[in-house]
Amino acid sequence: MISLKIVKHFPVLSIGNTLYTAGSLNFLGTRMAFQKHAQNLIKNEDGFIWFFEPTIISMHMAEINKSSENNEDDNMFLFLIENGIEEPRNLRLSRVARVCKSDVGGMRMLRRKWTSFLKVRLDCPFGDIGSPSLVQDVFLLRDENNLMNSVFYATFILNPEPSSTCSQSAVCAYKLSDIRQVFRGNFMTETAYGTWVRFMGALPSPYPRSCINDEMRASGVKTSYDLPDSTLQFLKNHPLMEGAVTPLTGKPLLVRSMAQFSKIVVDKVTSLDGEQHNVMFISNNSGWLQKAVWSGDDGGRIIEELQLFQDPQPIRFLQLSRRGQLYSATRTAVAQLSVRDCSRYTSCADCLIARDPYCGWDHLKGLCAAVAGASNFSMIQNLIDGDATMCPSSHLSKQITDIHLTADVAQFLPCSPDTNLPMRWRFSGKILEPGPRHILLSQGLVLTPSFTDEGLYTCETVEVVKGREHKKAVIQYNVKVSEGGVNWLQAIVISFLAVFCVLCVMLIISVCWKKKSRNRVGTTSVSYDSTEQPEWKTESCSCESDPDTKKTIPNGVEKKKKSTV
Structure with a gap:
């Protein structure tokens, strides 16, 4: 063989x-x-x-x-x-x-x-x-x-x-x-x-x-x-x-x-302060690409991960051109990527916290852009600790959404960050812990509120850089809680059922009154002994008494034995 x-x-x-x-x-x-x-x-x-x-x-x-x-x-x-x-x-x-x-x-x-x-x-x-x-x-x-x-x-x-x-x-x-x-x-x-x-x-x-x-x-x-x-x-x-x-x-x-790392290419990048940084592009066997840098202070860190190919297959070719274009290929597909594309960082905080040597925040244009050829006058960049406090205040605030919830009724508060950073919730400034009324999910918060749960809920991403915690608010909810009640549709249904029940009672009373009137016709007197009950006539159903339950059950139905403990 x-x-x-x-x-x-x-x-x-x-x-x-x-x-x-x-x-x-x-x-x-x-x-x-x-x-x-x-x-x-x-x-x-x-x-x-x-x-x-x-x-x-x-x-x-x-x-x-x-x-x-x-x-x-x-x-x-x-x-x-x-x-x-x-x-x-x-x-x-x-x-x-x-x-x-x-x-x-x-x-x-x-x-x-x-x-x-x-x-x-x-x-x-x-x-x-x-x-x-x-x-x-x-x-x-x-x-x-x-x-x-x-x-x-x-x-x-x-x-x-x-x-x-x-x-x-x-x-x-x-x-x-x-x-x-x-x-x-x-x-x-x-x-x-x-x-x-x-x-x-x-x-x-x-x-x-x-x-x-x-x-x-x-x-x-x-x-x-x-x-x-x-x-x-x-x-x-x-x-x-x-x-x-x-x-x-x-x-x-x-x-x-x-x-499962496969291919690697490295690019030498000059940051805004004139320092040289080596950026590594590392592919794996699932069609993903890691963009990473290394420094002596905090070691290697991955800036971002990109899915180049939808099908999970090994990347077998990776090459960087002099114009900053990264080419990758599998057995069945080819992809092109600009290494200087900073548009994925949608805010100033994202741009600085990422500490991407290619990118800086252009405060004149209000966007994250490549630092190549830019000046310190129009752009900010902080690769040491990613201090987001350098950002203009307008980029650090987040609009608050008012929301009214009903007490003891579960509601979902969505939160979908545009990054892969860890996410957490804050309630009135304190970190929200999971509990019976607070279910923390990857895409939001399930809240079953009481009146003590009124307040400001903040969904934020967190990244720790050199011991410093960088937070970014994704969405904020100002929650108001009202008493449990029924809505207008429920009110209409309940009102309709109430009217229907009243009409049914009136109809039964009317039928009984008419039947009583017919019994009086041709009869001199109808009287019952106070200790006797009227003998109602049944057609084919006779009942007998169950000594255990003291209730009547129809003939032909098997009796259930009384359970004992």
């Missing part, structure tokens, strides 16, 4: 006239290769030491040559998931591998194979200890002033099953200089017992842990063809480095439960 493996990732990167690919070499998906398509085809060495059932995630090129002091060759980084050869249980681990851009393979050994392939573990610590995090996507945010300060942003998941109730996702960031430092560390080597330990022997010369630089060129190594066989033999058997790349903050920038 043939087992087919579905390859979900097939990264491709084109640089000049050179194409880099990572994917399967056969239709079974059993031979994975990282290849360079140039004048000569270069690929990885076969064998589980280099690749052990890998899932290739993405690849990125860092132009080290432009910022390196010794003109080191550019680095190509490959992010992947594979079985850990150093782990006794073959756990799936996240890796980052490195090759040199100008690598052309060896002259004799490693002919048309990578001579610069090294790999290390990529850590993103979150969730339970012992549960390795699996990288899902990587985005490189380049620092134009200093390439070594460039940052790789990566999404991770703990449980690969989307239906799992304990799934978690996170975003970790890695500095380029930190990754390069790990590749300058110690090598791992396999023992005779199959375990992997630190290599304690002498390293071959020239130094195999960096790409070709001026120092190596001075010693006669200008291309990988010039590397001696001793160096190539060592690299063939020792592609794994000791240690791991850890996040630049020591922990994730953002962690979410019950989520």
Whole structure:
């Protein structure tokens, strides 16, 4: 029986006239290769030491040559998931591998194979200890002033099953200089017992842990063809480095439960005060997009969540254009979104409390707009604590609606905020707690009032920023309670029934009077003994007395036994 493996990732990167690919070499998906398509085809060495059932995630090129002091060759980084050869249980681990851009393979050994392939573990610590995090996507945010300060942003998941109730996702960031430092560390080597330990022997010369630089060129190594066989033999058997790349903050920038992060892109935004902020756009496997920022003071926070696709399906493509347009796609649909769209914040309080680096409140136009190109004269923005008291007073007030309720009659007071912030109710300035007369719902309040429940009811959204509570009134009701009574329709019905009952009584009296008059005709006298009752004639129904109930019941009906306790 043939087992087919579905390859979900097939990264491709084109640089000049050179194409880099990572994917399967056969239709079974059993031979994975990282290849360079140039004048000569270069690929990885076969064998589980280099690749052990890998899932290739993405690849990125860092132009080290432009910022390196010794003109080191550019680095190509490959992010992947594979079985850990150093782990006794073959756990799936996240890796980052490195090759040199100008690598052309060896002259004799490693002919048309990578001579610069090294790999290390990529850590993103979150969730339970012992549960390795699996990288899902990587985005490189380049620092134009200093390439070594460039940052790789990566999404991770703990449980690969989307239906799992304990799934978690996170975003970790890695500095380029930190990754390069790990590749300058110690090598791992396999023992005779199959375990992997630190290599304690002498390293071959020239130094195999960096790409070709001026120092190596001075010693006669200008291309990988010039590397001696001793160096190539060592690299063939020792592609794994000791240690791991850890996040630049020591922990994730953002962690979410019950989520399955997929793609990520990051945009560098200049706020109104001239500061730089990195905004992350993170997609998940349900067609939603999270817009988040991170700061050292309060960590990562999600500004807003947008549903890009109605059908819950994974977002497989996410890319940001230079004009601020975000493009996303699933297998069946494509969406376009402007990252500078601030129209979703409908009030000044919403605009400031969100602390969105793209947006500020234009007090001249009375709307939330993009801060790009705006001046401090016409716009306000507060990204530190989102202080809504900066807003004009006209934008902080809410019109009060008078409402008259009937005592002990349940009424529904609707409240539908236009944000996903927590909602609560206040009664006469105090927080309203749930009770028999107050049922708090997600869309409003069910109130069964008494006369002590008269007063002002306020539905408000609440957000806590750096210990400061920001409240925004959504709707206010001034409740008046009146005595329970009947309305005009009920009054008409009751009056009609009363008149009908009076007429029925008068009709019965009239019939009885006429019958009594007929009995007197042809009879000299009709008299009854005071202790006797008249014997009314019945046609077919005779009654007998029930000794238990002392009531009469018709013949033929079964008697019920008296219950005893």
